[in-house]
Amino acid sequence: MRSVSSALCGLVVFGAIASGQAAGNQSTNKKVFISADMEGISGISASDQLSATGAEYNRSRKLMADDVNAAVRGARRGGATDIVVNDSHGSMRNLRLEDLDNQVRLISHSFKRSGMMEGLDESFDAVIFIGYHAKAGHPGGLFAHTGSGVVRDVRVNGRSLGEGGLNTMVAASYGVPVVLVTGDDVAVMQVAEAATAAKMVAVKRAINPRAVELRPFAAVHREIETAAYEGIRDAKKFSPQRAAAYQVEVQFQDVAIPEVAQSLPSMSRPSPDTIAFTTDSMPKAYTLIRLLYRYINPD
Ligand SMILES: [Zn+2]
Structure with a gap:
């Protein structure tokens, strides 16, 4: 590498x-x-x-x-x-x-x-x-x-990004x-x-x-x-690339943020350090990912 x-x-x-x-x-x-x-x-x-x-x-x-x-x-x-x-x-x-x-x-x-x-x-x-x-x-x-x-990994539809x-x-x-x-x-x-x-x-x-x-x-x-x-x-626009659903997992360095974030509507906690949710648009998923890592402060 x-x-x-x-x-x-x-x-x-x-x-x-x-x-x-x-x-x-x-x-x-x-x-x-x-x-x-x-x-x-x-x-x-x-x-x-x-x-x-x-x-x-x-x-x-x-x-x-x-x-x-x-x-x-x-x-x-x-x-x-x-x-x-x-x-x-x-x-x-x-x-x-x-x-x-x-x-x-x-x-x-x-x-x-x-x-x-x-x-x-x-x-x-x-x-x-x-x-x-x-x-x-x-x-x-x-x-x-x-x-x-605070983030260890972000996965969208199973893909780490x-x-x-x-x-x-x-x-x-x-x-x-x-x-x-x-x-x-x-x-x-x-x-x-x-x-x-x-x-x-x-x-x-x-x-x-x-x-x-x-x-x-x-x-x-x-x-x-x-x-x-x-x-x-050479830029050429293309048809918007949209999936039917965006399954998001945000894995954190520790369990503090997931402990609180699991209370948000539609959020689940599949493992102690991970919050998961599904939404219907990538821009919407993006705002939620940002909200999770930036605006929940465990300190
Ligand atoms: Zn930077």
């Missing part, structure tokens, strides 16, 4: 690119949704860069904006005229509007039901994930987790393709399992959950811009 992923540092393209690769299909006036996390931003290597109390936090806010802006430049060249950036990390108040391209709209603050996918609907033409990280439990991904540190996988399912339920994912090499390889047609840019190489090899900014930003350009240029 490690030797394979090491070889992926750089611009790598997974799976089949959506069928619109041929020249001549470029259209303009595309509406693009960018979900920006922080752990997988280029240049970010340590936890003191990830929250407002950290010594290097202000530096990393700027680094986050730099990666987003590289994607915005490419998206514009690819035909995007309306771009919404959803701050998707922690407080979700990391990005400063003044650091971003002066025409994007910014969704800010974490008190939102759909978290990393807040604001997305069927009116968008494409989705981009910037700064993503590996899912909970991965032994090598930098800052690997799902949602927050990290944030990128869950977010891809939300986008698919609106018929909107994920066209680009950036993050460390482990993260992009994982998200590629769900976002099979997206381009991947590994901005750094995870040596283990703490150590990382950072790539030069100029090369990374160039690759993000190019991949965003090609991804948006």
